[in-house]
Amino acid sequence: MKEQKNIFNRQPDRSKYPAKKKNGKLDIDLSSGKFVKLWHGPNHPGVTGNMAIELTLSGDEIVDAKTHVGYLHRGFEKLMERRLWIQCFPTCIRMCVAEPDYNEYLLAKSAEELSGIEVPEMAEWLRTLVLEMARLQSLLRTVPGQAGTLSLGIGVQWGVYLRDLVLDLFEELTGGRVYHMYIIPGGVRGLLPDGFKKRMEEVLGKIDEFVKNIENLMFNNIVFKKRTKGVGYIKPSWVNKYGIVGPNARAAGFKRDVRKDYPYLVYDKLDFDITHETDSDIFARSMIRKKELVLTLDLIRQIMAKMPKKGDIKAQTPNVLHWKIPAGETYVRSESSRGEYGFYTVSDGSTKPRRINLRGPSYTHAVVLLEKLLINANIADVHSIMVSLQTCPPEIER
């Protein structure tokens, strides 16, 4: 009797794959009928933000991928060169919609470092709180978002509801839901409102429940495991070669975290360990982000418990309409939910910045790394791989 082949384990026919030309480019002849071009985005529900991936397929397997950005370019870096330093705050926050507070912090930090301004301790605690709240609301989208890529949409609905509760807290503290402009040069805009700690604890309690549910929905779910284990594998040797940072590097076994390695604000007064995994696939990256979520809940509770009751929240700064920042340049960094997020700032001694350049993690993750990871991947995994890198197009095109 003839042995029946298992069609699900069939190996692809490698003879169809494109050979490389002498100049190193792939020899893809679309007229041969062996390959198909498919645009994944920009108008596609399965793409993160405003970007597109130009895929070349052989059957359902990807042989070439190119990232295209520019659908959201507003020239923020250029616009800031025309504005006073204080006017740059409402501009810079829009460079990353997912976590705008890091932009405020880094711009304020750059101006303070170049001017030699010391920020009061109370303001440092409040800044740390706001940055961790920003991480929390970002992870409430990203962690269940990974489940959403595999049609486990209920997790996304839980996350959206809880994120809204965090945005309520932001609104109470800063007056804004998505963009806050709470961090200003020299400090922050205000103290915690009365009863804020109690309301914060109520929200954190609900997120604790969510973590238990997401554990069952994702990490104890056979569908999720089958679709994510061994898929989108990042070799540890690529971490330095491709500039991989944050959770994507930590999932590959690299214990790197700006909060520990280059302590800023009050992170040196908080007790925490760097999250760590070794498998470096989508499952490991999802697990890292879930651990980060738990860590953020813990850090917010620590901040609430250790924060001074009162104190100055702003250092003396010159009149912001005439403030000339001394000439010089600096690079400051922080750990966003996606990894190292930094500002390179140059001042020529005038009232406006000479140059501000954002170093966002997606600049490498969504371009060279994603293009590399998608080769030989199945078309059904494109979305999961992309979301697992937590790509954010606005920070690529600024």
Place this chain on the structure above:
Amino acid sequence: MEKKNKSSIVNIKSSIIDDIKSRFEITDIVHRRDNMTFVTCEKQKTIALITHMKTNLGFKHFVLLTAVDWIEDGKFQLTYILNNPKQKLDIAVRTMISREEATMETAHKLWKQIATYQRELKEMFGIDFPGSPRVDENFILEGWNDIPPYRRDFDTKVYAEETFFPRPGRKTNDPAEYMKKNLHK
């Protein structure tokens, strides 16, 4: 303990700076923080310097590459920021290139993501990196015919006024004047 760590970082940094100073004639050394220093190097020696830092001095992590337009001096400043993850040190290498002949040796073989930075610099500043992969392909802009928009002589306001149709009845205020008038009476 913290003081000890701080002094050891400063010692390591000075030995690294001494090493590159003896080999590459770096100038304008600015110590921004204990773990961050800016140096300037000649255009011809810059790629050799960052290759040496990567290969022999442990600067394995490439942070960023960007440009600053010093139009008054007729120069572009290219800044390469390198990080040593083990020693937790940053060294930024600056090099000045002519605005008229804006070309620089490519560094894409050192780190994969550099090709993307160079592609962006070609598009936004008009700085060429011959030999860099896909350097001539559009990155962010599409069908752009004007001068590279991140150059200082490109005026965003004039461009917007000439390109976009003004909405009838809309008032425009200079932000600085508006703030002076309304917020600081």
